[in-house]
Amino acid sequence: MKNEFQVISELIENDKKVLDVGCGDGILMEFLKKNKNTNIRGLEISKSKVQECIAKGLTVIEGNAEKDLKQFPDKSFDYVVLSQTLQAFLDPELVIKELLRVGKKAIVTIPNFGYWKVRLHLLLKGTMPITKRLPDEWYNTPNVHMCSIKDFFQFVRSKDIKIFKSLAVNNQNVSIIKDSNLPIKNLVADLGIFLIEK
Amino acid sequence: MNIESNIKTLFVKTPLKLDCGETINDFPIAYETYGSLNEKKDNAILVFHALTGDQFVTGLNPITKKEGWWSYAVGPNKAIDTKKYFVICSNVIGGCMGSYGPSHTDPHTGNVFGTNFPILTINDMVNAQLNLLDHFGIDKLFSITGGSMGGMQVLQFISNFPDKSKTVIPIACTSSHSAQNIAFNELGRQAIAADSNWKDGTYSSNNTNPNKGLAVARMAAHITYLSKKGLQEKFGRKLQEREDVKFGFDADFQIESYLRYQGSVFVDRFDANSYLYITRAMDYFDLSKQFNGNLSNAFKATKAKFFIMSFTSDWLYPTQENKDIVIALNSIGADVGFVEIKSDKGHDSFLLDVPDFLSALKNFLDKSYIEN
Numbered sequence: 370m371k372n373e374f375q376v377i378s379e380l381i382e383n384d385k386k387v388l389d390v391g392c393g394d395g396i397l398m399e400f401l402k403k404n405k406n407t408n409i410r411g412l413e414i415s416k417s418k419v420q421e422c423i424a425k426g427l428t429v430i431e432g433n434a435e436k437d438l439k440q441f442p443d444k445s446f447d448y449v450v451l452s453q454t455l456q457a458f459l460d461p462e463l464v465i466k467e468l469l470r471v472g473k474k475a476i477v478t479i480p481n482f483g484y485w486k487v488r489l490h491l492l493l494k495g496t497m498p499i500t501k502r503l504p505d506e507w508y509n510t511p512n513v514h515m516c517s518i519k520d521f522f523q524f525v526r527s528k529d530i531k532i533f534k535s536l537a538v539n540n541q542n543v544s545i546i547k548d549s550n551l552p553i554k555n556l557v558a559d560l561g562i563f564l565i566e567k
Numbered sequence: 568m569n570i571e572s573n574i575k576t577l578f579v580k581t582p583l584k585l586d587c588g589e590t591i592n593d594f595p596i597a598y599e600t601y602g603s604l605n606e607k608k609d610n611a612i613l614v615f616h617a618l619t620g621d622q623f624v625t626g627l628n629p630i631t632k633k634e635g636w637w638s639y640a641v642g643p644n645k646a647i648d649t650k651k652y653f654v655i656c657s658n659v660i661g662g663c664m665g666s667y668g669p670s671h672t673d674p675h676t677g678n679v680f681g682t683n684f685p686i687l688t689i690n691d692m693v694n695a696q697l698n699l700l701d702h703f704g705i706d707k708l709f710s711i712t713g714g715s716m717g718g719m720q721v722l723q724f725i726s727n728f729p730d731k732s733k734t735v736i737p738i739a740c741t742s743s744h745s746a747q748n749i750a751f752n753e754l755g756r757q758a759i760a761a762d763s764n765w766k767d768g769t770y771s772s773n774n775t776n777p778n779k780g781l782a783v784a785r786m787a788a789h790i791t792y793l794s795k796k797g798l799q800e801k802f803g804r805k806l807q808e809r810e811d812v813k814f815g816f817d818a819d820f821q822i823e824s825y826l827r828y829q830g831s832v833f834v835d836r837f838d839a840n841s842y843l844y845i846t847r848a849m850d851y852f853d854l855s856k857q858f859n860g861n862l863s864n865a866f867k868a869t870k871a872k873f874f875i876m877s878f879t880s881d882w883l884y885p886t887q888e889n890k891d892i893v894i895a896l897n898s899i900g901a902d903v904g905f906v907e908i909k910s911d912k913g914h915d916s917f918l919l920d921v922p923d924f925l926s927a928l929k930n931f932l933d934k935s936y937i938e939n
Contacts, residue, residue, distance in 0.1 A: 410902075416923075419906045423927050426934030428872070430893060430905045440894040 373560060374400060376536060376543055377450060377476055380564050381405055385447035388412065388471065390434045391454040395422035402427070410446075412437060435460060438467040446472045453478050453502075453560075456512040462528075469530065469567035478562045481537075483517030483555040502559050518561040519551060525565055534564040573629040574622075574665040575599060577657075579698045586851075589685040596695060597665025598622050598657035601641065602649035604703060610936070611705050612647060613696070613732070614656040615713030615720035618788075618845055619837055621664035624656045625649070630664065631836045639920050646929035651936070652709065659720075660695045661687045661845050663838035667695075670771065670838050680840075682768035687844055689716070689852045693724040700731065710932060712736035714917035715884065716845070719852050722865070722892065726854060729869035734935050736928070738876050738917045741888040742862050742895070743853040748883065751791050752846035755784030759839045768840050781839045782830030789829045794880035794913035798822065855895075862895035873903040874931045876924060878916040904931070 374397045381387060384406050389398050392411030395418075401407035411429035413419050422429040430437065434451070435458055449472030451464070456479065458464045468475040480502040481487070490498035497507035505511070516524070518537065525532055535546035537558030546554045546561070576595045584590045599622040604611060614624055616636065621628070625635040625642045641647040641654055658666035661684070669684040676683075700708070711721050711732045718740025725735045741748070762780025764770055770777055790798075802822040806812065809819065818824040855862035866873075873896055877889035886907045896903040908924045910916040916924060 416906065416909060420923060420927060420930075423874075423904065423906065424930040424934070426930075426938065428902055428904045430897070430903065431907055432905070440897045442898055442900070445900050 371396075372541055372543070373452065373478055373538060373562065376538065376562055377452065377478070378405060380476055380534065380562075381407065381448055384408075386410075386445075387448045387450060388441070388446045390438070390449060390451045390468065392418075392422065392427075392429060393452075394418050395425050395427045395429065397450065397452065398422070398427050398429075399425055434458065434464050434467070438464070438471055441471040443470055444473050447474065448472055449475045451475065451477045453480055455479055456514045456516065458514065461514050462524075465525075465528075465530070466567075469565065474533070474564060474566045476562065476564050477521075478560060479516060479518070479521055480512075481518045481555065481558050481561050482515040483519055484559040485556050486559070488556075500559065517555055518546065518558060519555040521561060521563065522546075522551060525563070529567070531566045532563060533566060534562075536562040538562060576665055577698060577702050579695065581698065583691070583695055585685050585691045586688040587686045591660075591667065591685065594660065594667035594695070595665060595671075596657050596660065596667070596698065597662075598655060598699060599624065600656075601625060601654040602652055604653040604705070608703070608705050609707070609709055610651065611653045611655060611703065611708050612710045612712065612932075613699070613708050613724075614641070614647070614654055615693075615696075615711070615717035615724070616656060616659065617713070617715035617717045618849065619785075619833070619842075620717070621662065622656045622658045623664075624654060636918060639918065640925060640928060646925040647712070647932065648929070652932070655699055655703065657696055657699055659692045659845065659848075661692070661841060661848060663841040668838070669768065669840035669844055679769075679771045681771065682840060682843070684840070684844065687848045689719050689723045689848050690727070690857075692848065693720050693727060696720075696724070697728060697731070708732040709936065710734040710736060712738065712928075713740075714738035715740055715914065716849050718884075719849065719854075722854055723852075725869050725871055726857075726865040729866075729871070732871055734932070735869075735871045735873045736875070736931065737873075737889075737892065739878055739881050739884050739889065739914055740892075741852075741884045742855055742865075742892050743888075744850050745888070749850045751788065751883075752850050754787050755846060756843050758783040758787065759843060762839075765839060768843070770839070776834065777839045778834040781834045781837065781842060782827075784842060785833040785837075786826040786830045789826060791883045792913055792915040794882065794911055796880060797911045797913050800911070862892070863899045866896055866901055867899055869901070871902075872935060873901060874927075875903065875905045876917075876927060877905075877907045878910045878912070878914070878921075878924070879907060880911050881914040881916065883914040 386408040389411045419431045487498040537554040538560040625638045658664040718737035721737040759780040762777035764775040765777035805821040807824040858864035877886040893905045
């Protein structure tokens, strides 16, 4: 399992009710179900991924976070997880709002556009950055709203959203992001993981 | 008709009060089973059939000598694996494959009921079928499933008997018949009534059948079960065994010939009055109305695990109507999964060889059974 999922699962206590938004083939869901006794649900837009989840015995709804989160009642999950998909939504602000309405807490991870390799790529090559986490060309990427760790930090603060934990991930290294180290973490981490609450 | 030795029948002794106010007593429910009930009696699946289905789900139907209506989905090693599960299906009341219906004799008059048979609802149908659980000594089913009107019965059943099934699989259905659904059913009923042989439903005493009307009803309905794309791909403007159009009203086009054939084989196996009764029951189906407009309340008492499927090209019970059920379940935190299956085969997709559908059904059942 990805290091990212390891970190996410460590943020979730046992026996909680969790919604995985954009759950993909259900790897994180399966892990949480098995190891954390999580009452886990998924929302996934891809039909074939939904089929993979069903084959794993996971409860998944085919749907789109921008349209289909509204059917869930307020605070009906302990945690709502959104892994590396925020940047693909047309209206990320609405999605964050919905995550925090449906979940008591939300765990959001973002590929960091402030990562030094991304910056260097644009600086030296002058073309849209392509990295391990951002493998697509500008014309076929699903990512329409890229942001950096710093952008996300500033965004949640401006919306009066509480940040419980911010983690910077670079390969196997996970470290805590604080105000004092934000500029440096924004440079060295290729992924940010945030535990937030409204 | 059709009361033959190879129809298994349960005579229900408990009186059943119908929604219309009348009560029926000592009535037959014709059923069939596949596979075997295990010792713990926890492997039973109750399958509900659609408008023109019957209890003969799979294998050879002993009456029509055709393949059972859900042969693609039910059988050894199939999606609903009869090596593993005990499958029960009964003919709905109002039907014409042995269950109590308009072709039976009214004990009070000694005449065939015809349209004197009480009007039925989906609620009446599932209340009648609950008797099958007692008959087999099953306290809780492993699953209930069905497509189209079968799916409506699934929804009504779990609403009426919230702890009687562990899993619930409504397929290509709705919680409330739409104006368009009612319109098509009314077209079928009017076609039957317009046949001079129908005689207000008393045709059996004249030894005639309103076959023309029933065939037209079937032809119209059949179109609603297919998609435009499916029809176009299968038939297009292809001509029926001729080089050019004949400038007449014979079946020039293959689609015409196909529909006429569908109509003609249907009348051999189906009773016109049953068609009226069952379509009426579908039209009256409105589960949210039963709960003062709040569909969620229909499912509040159940802890069952739901899995709902719809089909992209189904315009009779479109995805949105299936999703409305998902939304109602999610809004009360129920355990519900949902997938829309891609298929060009229209509403009939659930009856056909649609691999994504069959594998989803199989995976859901088998994984849920392991966790059982």
